[in-house]
Amino acid sequence: MTMIKMVADVDVDVAAGSDVSGSKPAGSCLLGLKSGTIPDKAITASSFYQSLDVHAPRTARLDSLGGWAGGKNEVGQWIQVSLEKATSIFGVVTQGRNNKSAAQWVTQYKVSYQGPYDSAWIPVEDAAGNVAVFKGNTDIDTHVTNKFSKPVVATKIRILPQAWHNYMSMRFDLLTC
Incomplete structure (x- = not known):
């Protein structure tokens, strides 16, 4: 990893080979959930369906x-990643939940984060300064990529589903470029 000194005096990790201009394909910018670089213990949620391991945040x-399925099918559930x-x-x-017999995916979500000096959750905003609501999936397999209007410097990222198809379920990764 290469360190970049930020104006706010915060050291920020940028993946080796990352192109911060955003011109690289999304696959080369993935944080590490897909690859397993992010440990299971760093992925947590408000709850998961019937506390069954098959629906756990990891x-x-x-x-x-598989994929995470919220413990309750209601707004207020979340899944998050703690970054080192x-x-x-x-x-x-x-992506939606990988289960051909149960068509489940999140169709809209918000994202909040904690910065290196923040204890409060800060919502990701759109270019107009409003809380961003991102378009999610329409099936279980397709990757849907949503770029923020500007990058955030985070130690934790939380996804808050707002709408879903059949049940609140998802798989995801974060973009580092």
Whole structure:
């Protein structure tokens, strides 16, 4: 990893080979949920369906078998990733739950984050300064990429589903460029 000194005096991880201009394909910018670089213990959620391991937060990795399913099918549920260091996050890639017999995916979500000096959750905003609501999936397999209007420097990222198809379920990764 290369360190970049930020104006706010915060060291931020940028993945080796990252192109911060955003011109690289999304696959080369993934944070590490899909690859397993992010440990299971760093992925947590408000709850998961019937407390069954098959629906646990660790199953929410992009392209994994299964996927996280919220414990309740209601707004207020969340899934989050704790990062080892303050990291520039440029967006999110999502998928529905990998289960052909249960068509489940998140159709809209918000994202909040904690910065290196923040204890409060800060919502990601759109270019107009409003809380951004991102378009999610329309099936269980397709990757849907949503870039933030500007990158955030985060130590934790939280996804808050707002609408879903059949059940609140998803897989995801974060973008570092």
